[in-house]
Amino acid sequence: MRSLPRSWTVEPFSAVARYSAGRTPSRANPVYWNANAGAVPWVAIADMENYGTIKATAEAVSEVAGREVFRGRIIPAGTLLMSFKLTIGRVATLAVPAFHNEAIISIYPRSGVDQRYLGYYLSQVDYEDHQDRQIKGNTLNQAKIDQIQVALPPTEVQTRIADVLDRCRQAIEVERSASKLTQELKEACMADLFSKGLRGEEQRETEIGSVPGSWGVTTLGSVAKLSTGTTPSTKDARYYAGSVPFIKTADVVNNRIRTATTFVSDHALNDYSLSVYPAGTLLMAMYGQGKTRGQVSLLEIEATTTQNAAAIQPYRDCDSTFLWHYLMSCYQRLRGMGSLGHVSHLNLGYLRDLPILMPSLDEQREIASILDALHDKASLHRQKEAVLEELFEALLTRLMTGEIDVNDLDLSALQPAT
DSSP states (O other): OOOOOTTOEEEEHHHHEEEEEOOOOOTTOGGGGOOOTTOEEEEOGGGOOTTEEEOOOSEEEOHHHHHHTSTTOOBOTTOEEEEEESEEEEEEEESSOBEEOTTEEEEEEOTTOOHHHHHHHHHTOOOTTTOEEETTEEEOOHHHHHTOEEEEOOHHHHHHHHHHHHHHHHHHHHHHHHHHHHHHHHHHHHHHHHHHOSSOOOEEEETTEEEETTOEEEEHHHHEEEEEOOOOOTTOGGGGSSOEEEEOGGGOSSSEEOOOSEEEOHHHHHHHTOOOBOTTOEEEEOBOSSSOTTOEEEESSOBEEOTTEEEEEEOTTSOHHHHHHHHHHTHHHHHTSOOBTTBOBOOHHHHHTOEEEEOOHHHHHHHHHHHHHHHHHHHHHHHHHHHHHHHHHHHHHHHTTTSSOGGGOOOGGGOOOO
16 A cells, blocks of 8 residues: 555554445245335345445345344445445445345444545455455455455545545536436437427328328438448458548447547558448448447548448438437337347348438428437536546545545535536
8 A cells, every 4th residue: 555644544444344244035935035015125236336325226025034034134224335246346325224135245334434435445445456266256255355454544534535525426426417317308309309390280190100291201211322331351450550430330329420449541441442431421330239239320520331330321302410310219110120040130121111201401400400409418418427437536546545635625616516
């Protein structure tokens, strides 16, 4: 451990807090897992969001399990929990009384130890040298938990450090919540705009539902040119020693693409006859079992792409930004299209036949402008959240070693917004 301020001490965890591990009631006895009015939340690591509060759990145990397995020793709300198996060092605080499994310890700090400070401290410990390598993964045993070295400043400094880190977490949560709410608002607006439009027109029924009377219903292949790219061989370094942006499906996340992480050379363009798509082209991921398949991005740079993405180039009477938002609204419909063996996928045939709504070009642009504003606002909140996470990690490391004196910090700019 690096040199600490003179007023700090270093104590083994056993001198800093009491703790106890939980249990998992037998799965073979359904009575233990019989959820009823008297059921008690049972915490697994998956229920713990780092630095979060645990308000609900995926599973609950019965009153019988509470009596027979846990001997009635329910963990009170407000208790600090830490995982010590597989995912080691994740901390969270109970918001409700609960039990927990054997991969988690409940922690009870001794006098003079701020619980919030201790939770933050434990989350940033490097447990690599403490771990036992088990067949089923890494873990800490009791002896090694007891010997975790905890740097302790005076109690009032612990509290100030915890206050600073709490303020960072609160600011992060504000941005996360704002991003989520803005995204939900955008989705609600898409549902409304793509069914009612902006002109208050009478509706007519079509194969894809009720739409404004003047809107056309056509296919994606009628309003845009569709093609796919090619991936140059990764075995030839020359192909990736260039400056032409190469967009992979991992880059396609319902976003505006303004830069790339991979670039290809003129050799690749020539040897593989790669198309370089202009700004305004849409790229849609066609493969992937997770969330990737069906996501669509708008190119704001010239780029080429992989064979796993569809390049969609709108014709002149179709606004690319409108089409981008419209295709994002089709995500669930696209997810259900097509399969080959065990790999679900889309292909150009499916996409060419995809029904598309076509308002006038002016109305397309007006709708795109509204949805752009919401999309950009959600993106801004996500960017601010990422910056705050970086600030938090930097402060966490430096405050816990005394490298930064908490009294020197002015975090008034992090006053949580309403």
